[in-house]
Structure formats: structure tokens, C-alpha cells
Amino acid sequence: MCPTAPGRGGADHFSDAAAVALSSGGTDHVLRNVLSGTTAGVAILDPQLRYLYVNPAFARTIGVPATSLLGRTINEVLPGIESRSDVLEQVLLDGLPREATTTGVTHTDVSGAPGQRRWWHGAYHRLEIGGEVFGIAGIVVEVTASQEQQRALEQAQARLTLLDAAATRIGTTLDMDTTSGELADFLVPLLADVATVEVFPEETGQVRGVTASGGLRLRRSALASLPELREAARRLGLTGEYVDYPAGSAVPRCLATERPIMRNLQSDEELTQWVASPERLAAYRAVGIHSTLVVPLAARGHTIGTVSLARAGDSPAFTDEDVVNAQDLSGRAAITIDNARRYTRSQGIALELQRALLAEPGSPHPNVELASRYLPSGSSALVGGDWFETVRLPFGRTLLVMGDVMGHGVEAAVDMSNYRSMIRYVSASDLPPHRILRQLDTNISEGETGRPATCLLALVDPARGICSYSSAGHLPPAVLGADGRPQLLEVPTGPPLGTGFGGYDMVTRDFGTGEVLILYTDGLVERRDEDIDRSLARLTRLRLPVAGTLDALLDQVLRQLTDRVAEDDVAVLAARVRPPSAAGPGAAGRAAPGPPGPGPGRAPGAAGSGR
Missing domain, CATH: 3.30.450.20 (PAS domain)
Structure with missing residues (x-):
């Protein structure tokens, strides 16, 4: 040729x-x-x-x-x-x-x-x-240019599909650890064989998690791995523990630069620059990890932690496309995690406020034994306005109060505090329960911001062996006899406080030594999927240890009626009249005079009109 x-x-x-x-x-x-x-x-x-x-x-x-x-x-x-x-x-x-x-x-x-x-x-x-x-x-x-354009379009479509799938699986609750776990579970096996989510600890007194040696401390919020690596991955640490990273290692550098760091097919020397300690290097090798990728979790202009991905065994090394996908997913999830974190912080403030407001109820007379419990609802609901109070009155009498402000959140807790303060003030006038409710209703309805609330008053009079009740839209009290079986008392129910309608009645029942009175809010018994009568019947079917301590009795009530995450806050109060010998020195003498009220011609069980 x-x-x-x-x-x-x-x-x-x-x-x-x-x-x-x-x-x-x-x-x-x-x-x-x-x-x-x-x-x-x-x-x-x-x-x-x-x-x-x-x-x-x-x-x-x-x-x-x-x-x-x-x-x-x-x-x-x-x-x-x-x-x-x-x-x-x-x-x-x-x-x-x-x-x-x-x-x-x-x-x-x-x-x-x-x-x-x-x-x-x-x-x-x-x-x-x-x-x-x-x-x-x-x-x-x-046709290289057109092929690359087509491939870029396909990659963009794949990322959109990926993000759409992530949106349905990540962020189903407002719990930060749950959301972090959903992100880690989504990344495995999609992009990694092992994935961890670590965040700056909220409770640390250090600046942004900085350790005394200048390293970085993060809290492991989630860890996920392939099933066959699960046992070995436990050596990497557990969810909830704190991980210290030395200065200059991959995670601190990622957070300092706010850019992803990828290392493929690493030797032991290279992995040493990645892991926190020689022990963790051994754990990495035990899992078989050869390639690592860490991307920052950033939301609203600040970093909240990192997402670390690892591949082991025969899995391929990470690619630039993997980095883009990991960044997209982490960026989307970071907003949800930050929302959960902010919510948890707000929820904690409201809960601490409510606990502080309930921490010091008034002390009853020594002739009345009390126990109380307050349980916040599950993580999907805000703190509510459930509350209880006890007020000492003359002649050895004690006023027991159980209330529930409508609504949730910090505002409801603040209104609850207002109700407690007001009932202490009004009850100091030594009015009967139905007139106390009437005065409260008038005061609250004349205000501009007060929320309506249900309320149940029980005026315990140990000297007479009676208890007088009045209700503003609240659930009926329960009394336990010697058999430990709760019996619901019929108490005339008026409208909730704050409506301005008034119209409250009082009923007086026997209440002797050995009986236990239980006041509660609707969170104890109500279920969204059933009628209230059925819910109350569940309470009456309980068999409770009346002879034991009231604390043990309330623990038993809560175990049997709140066996799942509560849909609403729960407040419950138990009261029992002490025998004269157990009421303390001088108690009987203080109670002896007896209050003004129903004379000898009025039966203790009669109801009086409050209109």
C-alpha cells in the first residue's frame, strides 16, 4: 500500500x-x-x-x-x-x-x-x-457534547427522583434523632454501606463542641449499616454517644471548610487522618471500610453537624456524582433536622416552664395525704395546659383543683399559671366550690386573652367525712373503696371557665378514711378512636392497691391506662384522708371546730344549687 x-x-x-x-x-x-x-x-x-x-x-x-x-x-x-x-x-x-x-x-x-x-x-x-x-x-x-448533555439531564432527573423519595421518608416526625435515623437508613444501601449522622451537642458547655484539647466533640444522632455489617459496625460506636475528633482530622476539616471530603481506597496511614483514634481505625478495618465521604449538615446559614458515609468490601469507590447526591440529600435533610432541633428546644422550654409551675402546689392539711403525676404527651404534640393545685382552707379543709386549659404550647402553660394564681386568690374568700367557679368564670371572661379551661374542684372536709364537688366541663372524679374498684361520681357539669355563661352546681358526698379520691385530665382516659363513655369505663374496670402508698397507686393507674404514647398531656391527683393518729400533732384539734355550712338537718349527700 x-x-x-x-x-x-x-x-x-x-x-x-x-x-x-x-x-x-x-x-x-x-x-x-x-x-x-x-x-x-x-x-x-x-x-x-x-x-x-x-x-x-x-x-x-x-x-x-x-x-x-x-x-x-x-x-x-x-x-x-x-x-x-x-x-x-x-x-x-x-x-x-x-x-x-x-x-x-x-x-x-x-x-x-x-x-x-x-x-x-x-x-x-x-x-x-x-x-x-x-x-x-x-x-x-x-456527539460527545450531546451525549454529555443527555447524561447531565438524566443525572439531574435521577437526583430529583432521589430527593422526591427522600422527602417522603425523611422528616416524618419532629424528633431530631428519629429524623437523623431516617436519613442514615435512606443512605444505606443507596450511597453507602455504613452511614452516621453526628450533630453538635446542645447540652455541652463548650463552644460549638470544642474539646479541651482543641478537637471537636459531636453527638452521634444515628448510625445505619448493611445487615451483614451490623455486628461489626457496632464497634464504630452507638447512637447517642459522644465522639471526639482530633484537630485536623477529616470531620473538623469538613466543618471548618463547609465542603465535602472524599477519600477512596485508603491505606491505614490515610485512614488515621480520618478516624478519631487508633481504636476506631481498628474498628474501621474490622468493618472492611476502604472509602469514606463526609459532607456537612448545614441549614439556615449555620452548620449543625456532619453526615459520614463509608464503603466496605467489594463496594466501589465513591464518585463525584456520589458526592453531589450526598450533598443534595444532606442539604434537604438538614432543614428537617434543624426544624426538629428547634422544636425540641422550644418543647423543652415549654415543658420546663410547665414543670416549674407545677413543682410547688400548695400544701394540704396534714390530715390529707396527696400524690400527683404529670406526663407530657408524645413528641408529635406540644405541651398542654393541664394543671392541678391544692389550697389550705380553715377548719382543716383542703381544696383540690384539677384543670385543663384549652390549646397547647407555651401560651397554654402561661394561661394555666394565671388560672392557678387566680384560684388561690378566689378560694381565700372561703367560698363553696360552685361559687369559686362562678367567680373564676367572671374574672377570666372579662379578660381579653384568657383561654377557656375545664376545671373540677373537690373540697375535702376530713372532720365531717365529706367532700363537696363542682365541675366546669371537666370529667367526673373517681372514688376507690376498700375493693380498689374506681367508682365515677355524678357531678353536675357546668360550662368551661372563661365562657361567661356561669351556672355551676355543687354536690356533697361522703368521703371517709380509707377511701381514695382520683382527679385527672382527659389525657388519662380519652382515645381519639372511641367514645368517651367507653374510655371512662376502662377506668372503672381497674383494680388498684388502695392499702398501699398513693404513689404506688398512681404508678399502677398510669401503667394500665397509658400503655402507649399519650395523645394528650396527663395530669392526675390522688387524695386520701389520714386517720387522726397519722395526721400529725394537733391536727385533730385544728379540725375540730368545723366550718360553717350545712347544719345538722342537711344530709351530707345532698346537692346544693349554685345558680
Whole structure:
């Protein structure tokens, strides 16, 4: 073969057979001009798929001189390119034109690493001369740019699909650890074999979790791993523990730069720069971790922690696309985690406020034994306005109060405090329970911001062995006899306080030594999926240890009635009249005079109108 046809310039390169075939006829000059001037790559191959001719554009597009191609196949020259010999052989076999897309790497960079992948699209036709198959003509155009655009679009679509799936699985609650766990579980096995979420500890007195040695302390909020790695992954630490990272290690550097850090196929020396201690290096190797990626968790302009991903065993190394996906998912989840963290902080403030307000109820007379419990609702609900109070009155009497302000949150807790203060003030006038409620209703309804509230008053009079009740829309009290079976008392129910309607009645019942009175809010018995009568019947079916301590009795009540996460706050108060010998020195004498009120002609069980 000769590289150049006789009498022609060096722009085109032919084998001898091609030169003879193309030199006959007047179209030779025109054909050569077309082939030399087109920007499409044109090549002619013989039946063995060896190059007979390539035009200048073809040589340029694959970056190899034409002289290096003639007489050789593409894989002999560029083994990194797909030959698509299957398509070409079919064209030779049946003569039908075909199109095919080819991809590959045409060269290496200066470091010897493979160059960028490229794509070409070609149309192939069989050539015949005198009925004999001469070879194949191929017209090839590089489509790398359009392929990369298509791939970018596909990647963008895949990321959107990924984020859409994450939105339905991450952030189902306002609990920070639950949300972190949902993120870690989503990342495994999608992007990692092991994933951890670590956040700055809220309760630390240090600045942003900085340790005494200048390192960084984070709290592990979640850890997830493949099932087969679960046992070994426990060596990496447990959820809820604190992890100290030395200054200069990967996690502190990630948080300092607010950029992801990726390390693939690391040696022990490289992993040492990543992990917190030699013990953790051993744990990493026990899991088989070889590649790591850490991305910052940032929301609303500040970092709240990190997400660390690891791959082990036969899993491939991380790619740049993995980094982008991890950043997208972490960025989306960081908002939810920050929301949960803010909510937890707000919930904690409201809860501490309510606990502080309930921490010091008034002390009853020594002749009355008391026990109380307050339980906040589950993490999905705000703190409510449940409250209780005890007020000492003359003649050894004690007023027991159970109330529930409508609504939730800090505002309800503040209104609850207002109700407690007001009832102490009004009850100091030594009014009967129904008149206390009337005065409270008037005072609250005349205000501008007071929320309505239900309330139950029980005026315990140990000297007379009676208790007088009045209710403002509250659930009935329960009294336990010697058999430990709760019996609901019928108490006339008026409208909630703060409505301004008034109309409260009082009923007086016997209440002797050995009986236990239970006041409670609706969170103890009510369930959203059942009628209130059925809920109250559940209370009456209990069998409670009346002879024991009131604390043990309330523990038993809560165990049996709150066996799942409470849907509302629960407040419960238990009271029992002490025997005279147990009421303390002088108690009987203080109670002896007896209060003004129903005379000898009035039965203790009679009800009095308060209208």
C-alpha cells in the first residue's frame, strides 16, 4: 500500500487498491474535494474491517494520523474504543445500511491516566464493485457534547427522583434523632454501606463542641449499616454517644471548610487522618471500610453537624456524582433536622416552664395525704395546659383543683399559671366550690386573652367525712373503696371557665378514711378512636392497691391506662384522708371546730344549687 495516491497532494490517504478504484471516471476530482472538505469523518474499511481510506476530519476526530490507521483495525490502533464489529459484520453480510453509536477513550493525559470518554455516531453502507463486496463506507460524527448533555439531564432527573423519595421518608416526625435515623437508613444501601449522622451537642458547655484539647466533640444522632455489617459496625460506636475528633482530622476539616471530603481506597496511614483514634481505625478495618465521604449538615446559614458515609468490601469507590447526591440529600435533610432541633428546644422550654409551675402546689392539711403525676404527651404534640393545685382552707379543709386549659404550647402553660394564681386568690374568700367557679368564670371572661379551661374542684372536709364537688366541663372524679374498684361520681357539669355563661352546681358526698379520691385530665382516659363513655369505663374496670402508698397507686393507674404514647398531656391527683393518729400533732384539734355550712338537718349527700 502507498499512503498517497499518485499525482495527488498529501491531504488524502489511500491504499493502492482504493487509489485504483477511485481514480477512474470524471467524478474523482469532485469526490476528493467533498471528502477533504466535509467536517464529517469518512472512512472506508475492507471486509476484514481494516482501514483503506480516512479523510482528514476522521483523523482529527479520533486524534490519530491517517498513516497510522491504514491497513489496521480500530482496536489495533486504539484499544480503548468500541469497534462495533457486530454492526459492521451485519452490514457486510446482508448489505442493509445501519447506524450505531460508539464510545471510548482515544488517548491518555500527561499522567498516563485515561482521557475523557467520547462518543461518535456513524452510518455504515456496504460497498460493491462489479457485484463483489469491496468493503464498508462509514460516515462518523462526534456527539460527545450531546451525549454529555443527555447524561447531565438524566443525572439531574435521577437526583430529583432521589430527593422526591427522600422527602417522603425523611422528616416524618419532629424528633431530631428519629429524623437523623431516617436519613442514615435512606443512605444505606443507596450511597453507602455504613452511614452516621453526628450533630453538635446542645447540652455541652463548650463552644460549638470544642474539646479541651482543641478537637471537636459531636453527638452521634444515628448510625445505619448493611445487615451483614451490623455486628461489626457496632464497634464504630452507638447512637447517642459522644465522639471526639482530633484537630485536623477529616470531620473538623469538613466543618471548618463547609465542603465535602472524599477519600477512596485508603491505606491505614490515610485512614488515621480520618478516624478519631487508633481504636476506631481498628474498628474501621474490622468493618472492611476502604472509602469514606463526609459532607456537612448545614441549614439556615449555620452548620449543625456532619453526615459520614463509608464503603466496605467489594463496594466501589465513591464518585463525584456520589458526592453531589450526598450533598443534595444532606442539604434537604438538614432543614428537617434543624426544624426538629428547634422544636425540641422550644418543647423543652415549654415543658420546663410547665414543670416549674407545677413543682410547688400548695400544701394540704396534714390530715390529707396527696400524690400527683404529670406526663407530657408524645413528641408529635406540644405541651398542654393541664394543671392541678391544692389550697389550705380553715377548719382543716383542703381544696383540690384539677384543670385543663384549652390549646397547647407555651401560651397554654402561661394561661394555666394565671388560672392557678387566680384560684388561690378566689378560694381565700372561703367560698363553696360552685361559687369559686362562678367567680373564676367572671374574672377570666372579662379578660381579653384568657383561654377557656375545664376545671373540677373537690373540697375535702376530713372532720365531717365529706367532700363537696363542682365541675366546669371537666370529667367526673373517681372514688376507690376498700375493693380498689374506681367508682365515677355524678357531678353536675357546668360550662368551661372563661365562657361567661356561669351556672355551676355543687354536690356533697361522703368521703371517709380509707377511701381514695382520683382527679385527672382527659389525657388519662380519652382515645381519639372511641367514645368517651367507653374510655371512662376502662377506668372503672381497674383494680388498684388502695392499702398501699398513693404513689404506688398512681404508678399502677398510669401503667394500665397509658400503655402507649399519650395523645394528650396527663395530669392526675390522688387524695386520701389520714386517720387522726397519722395526721400529725394537733391536727385533730385544728379540725375540730368545723366550718360553717350545712347544719345538722342537711344530709351530707345532698346537692346544693349554685345558680
